[in-house]
Structures are given as structure tokens and as C-alpha cells.
Amino acid sequence: MHWLADYWWVILLILVGMLINSVKALMKVDPKRYLDNKPELPPHRDNNDKWDNEDDWGKK
Structure with missing residues (x-):
């Protein structure tokens, strides 16, 4: 990860x-x-x- 601290500007340049x-x-x-x-x-x-046709609330 040391290279990231050295070359952060390259990554920023690519993103821009x-x-x-x-x-x-x-x-x-x-x-x-x-x-x-x-x-x-x-x-x-x-x-x-x-799906409403399959309700069984009133049937017992």
C-alpha cells in the first residue's frame, strides 16, 4: 500500500x-x-x- 501513497495523483488523474x-x-x-x-x-x-381470487377469508 506504500505505492498508493506515492502514486495517488495517477489514480486521481485517471478518475478525472x-x-x-x-x-x-x-x-x-x-x-x-x-x-x-x-x-x-x-x-x-x-x-x-x-391473487385476490384465492383469498379464503370468508370461507370456513
Whole structure:
């Protein structure tokens, strides 16, 4: 772990470079174009609507 104390600035430089590259990539995204070409989602299916049919509270 002695090398970490000596070369902490290299790790910091790598992290700053990753941050800058991610910001550059996000700046290239065009949200209006994405929203215009957004694929249609299938309708939502609720699979939990049938669990109420199995209640036995009133039956004894």
C-alpha cells in the first residue's frame, strides 16, 4: 500500500479523465431526436390481479 501513497495523483488523474470522457459522451446525446425515434412500449400487464381470487377469508 506504500505505492498508493506515492502514486495517488495517477489514480486521481485517471478518475478525472473518465469523468471528462463521460461528460463528453453525454453531451453528444440528442434527447429530442431520441424522443422522436423512441420505440413503442408494449402495454403493461399486471400479473398480480389474480391473487385476490384465492383469498379464503370468508370461507370456513
